[in-house]
Amino acid sequence: MTTMDHVARIQAEWRRERPDVDVTPQGVIGRLHRLAAHLTGELVTVYREHGLEEGEFDVLATLRRAGEPFERAPGELARHTMVTTGAMTKRLDRLENAGLVTRRRSHADGRARVVALTPAGRDLIDAAFTAHMRNERRLLAALPPGQAALLEEILTRWLTEFER
Template sequence: MEDSELDRVARIQADWRRERPDLDVSPQGVIGRLHRLADQLTGELRLVYARYGLSEGEFDVLCALRRAGEPYQRAPGELAAHTMVTTGAMTKRIDRLERAGLVTRRRSEDDQRGRIVALTAPGRELIDQAFTEHMRNERRLLDALTPAEAAALETLLTAWLSRMDHPRAADSD
């Protein structure tokens, strides 16, 4: 293959093979490409969030509330768990969403010390529109693959992620 035909990751690997022939640099082929792809995908996804005046984190919060079903509410700790962010970061997101009129906060009826975050009607309308466009955007991005390629990739990524999330279970296989 000509050097011009190699992608960036392949060029980096070729350089490392030349400079460090004692090392196996083959993992870079997968990890490097996944990293580059993740950066590109994130940029493409953020374009949709921005059209709705949302950051990626705010979009995640609104989605977590919408997925909860009627009455579209969760405790802040539950939101943090459903979006994989710290409670401190969650507080900042909720503050901004509340100022924008997209969510409200109130005391929990079950525990007066606890709080509940709920979607407002404008928040639900916004996330329904944003999520619809988000799914169209994800479809557009995934359409670069054939259906069979997408299915195979999903299977591989699911297996890999499961093993990364649960390393002890994978060790016992």
């Protein structure tokens, strides 16, 4: 007997109950959805080992990727991390209280604010990012050689359709 994963069982039930509806898309979408939940659980474990929540990791990583002097405007951070400015404010409050970022007025425009990594924030994100990449490499090791690259190509093409 062939073992079925969770999605295959759901598809079989739908095929039995609604043979008039093609449930093949569920094979891709359902598995991606479930896989995303599993992957998120694996990723946040590493963030927490560094004392960070997922959103805090995103903010620190976005600042670190900015390059010297490792700063961005709060609105720019919100766009890069795809959260509302209100959610960004809460994240920044926590990170500032932890001494990982500072907020100051912009030198270019005194009305604008700038968020910058502190040296402690840079050290933390560098360590967390290194562990994060090691973890992602571990997760991808479950795929046979070459399939990760093929999957990346397929997902890139598909995601491009949504992000146009």
